[in-house]
Amino acid sequence: MSKQPYDLRKVLAELKEQPGQYHETDIEIDPNAELAGVYRYIGAGGTVKRPTQVGPTMMFNNIKGFPGTRVMTGILASRQRVGQILHVDYKHLGQALNEAVQHPVKPITVTKNEAPAQEVVHLATDAGFDIRKLIAAPTNTEYDAGPYITMGLVYGSSLDKSMSDVTIHRMVLESKDTIGIYIMPGGRHIGLFADEYEAANKPMPITINIGLDPAVSIGATFEPPTTPLGYNELWVAGALRDEPVQLVKGITVDELALARSEFVIEGEILPHERIREDINTNTGKAMPEFPGYNGDANPALQVIKVKAITHRKNRPIMQTTLGPSEEHVSMAGIPTEASILNLVERAIPGKVLNVYNPPAGGGKLMTIMQVHKTTPADEGIQRQAALLAFSAFKELKTVILVDEDVDIFDMNDVMWTVNTRFQASNDIMVLKGMRNHPLDPSESPAYAPDMIRFQGMSAKLVLDGTVPFDLKAHFERAKFKEVADWQKYLE
Structure with missing residues (x-):
């Protein structure tokens, strides 16, 4: 049967x-x-x-x-x-x-x-x-x-x-x-x-x-x-x-x-x-x-x-x-994650480990990208990945870049990155005059008349929270003892 x-x-x-x-x-x-x-x-x-x-x-x-x-x-x-x-x-x-x-x-x-x-x-x-x-x-x-x-x-x-x-x-x-x-x-x-x-x-x-x-x-x-x-x-x-x-x-x-x-x-x-x-x-x-x-x-x-x-x-x-x-978020965000992974893996294979579109962006407006740098030549590749994400999904508005030791599904961990591995003077990219989702109410000429000429235009934002490759040794997280049977203490 x-x-x-x-x-x-x-x-x-x-x-x-x-x-x-x-x-x-x-x-x-x-x-x-x-x-x-x-x-x-x-x-x-x-x-x-x-x-x-x-x-x-x-x-x-x-x-x-x-x-x-x-x-x-x-x-x-x-x-x-x-x-x-x-x-x-x-x-x-x-x-x-x-x-x-x-x-x-x-x-x-x-x-x-x-x-x-x-x-x-x-x-x-x-x-x-x-x-x-x-x-x-x-x-x-x-x-x-x-x-x-x-x-x-x-x-x-x-x-x-x-x-x-x-x-x-x-x-x-x-x-x-x-x-x-x-x-x-x-x-x-x-x-x-x-x-x-x-x-x-x-x-x-x-x-x-x-x-x-x-x-x-x-x-x-x-x-x-x-x-x-x-x-x-x-x-x-x-x-x-x-x-x-x-x-x-x-x-x-x-x-x-x-x-x-x-x-x-x-x-x-x-x-x-x-x-x-x-x-x-x-x-x-x-x-x-x-x-x-x-x-x-x-x-x-x-x-x-x-x-x-x-x-x-x-x-x-x-x-x-x-x-x-x-x-x-599930219906719009998860396929968008797949689309971004598809594009970045073809363009820069092995450098983006995972992608998450969190509820804060409704699944469409925000992406968090987990980046893997292995050599000095990888420095800057994270920003290339952000640009690829925008090309994969035009309705995306904000990309946050983090290192592989950050849990992209934990917004506290993501924002910890922004607070300890980020300098606004160096690590912000703003891309003006691009198309975005028409349901974002901030995308109107009345909101930003100097930048938005027509409804549905927006500035795109990249927050680069990845550590510069040559400074990685200075940004190691505190190492706690690995305990395999920790759950027994909850029994």
């Missing part, structure tokens, strides 16, 4: 065997702001307003207004838990994903009878069809533009069907059969495909896949240059699991869906149509984003016209995330 393929339910079964990693409740909760407000305290972490913490995956079994649907959040809101889920040491996740990118496993297509995601079908032509009553999409705050799908994986293809890709986008439920989707400009493959369809004045068929194996969610967040146009990030998930992701033909659209999803929304991105994000609330706000601030409502989102919703028949799980939570 073949083993059960990986999906969200298999992962949850494994997590339940790990103490403190999973919790569920039957207490009724309102998806409108209350659910996010509760998990903010329990386990959101990241850049969420304090008090918050790293906590368990949370399953809410009793959702107000949605009998029979569960809502889950936080499965990736702990780097250690991500390591458990992927069966990898959490400190080596970047290396593991880099290896997966280089050894892709392509998906396979199965039949409808083999696809639990299509066990129940709701057609947009059905009487009373309303996505807002079928999809328990929460709002993060009381000011959100509406209910958001925050963990929906969009699957789409090029106009000639020669290439396919997947991407996670923020999507707001606007009416009974309309979703607004924010496709960030700048090279996302789904956006390029949508541009092709719009130029041809044709609707683009897509599926939105919700409730997935976390290997799929993490793999899907890779970007160029690591995964160039034509590389489908589902290949990464296949490599991580050493088994192909299963796809199934859509019921109402000419596109594929992830066969083991909890929910699938089938629809089309309409050409030459746009919608104001907060058309139903007029708050001027979208939802909280990874830097920790409420994003401004977009005046012109692209429009998805929904054709059908399919889901599992046994208490389907609506997966969601808090925008600024640790979960975003």
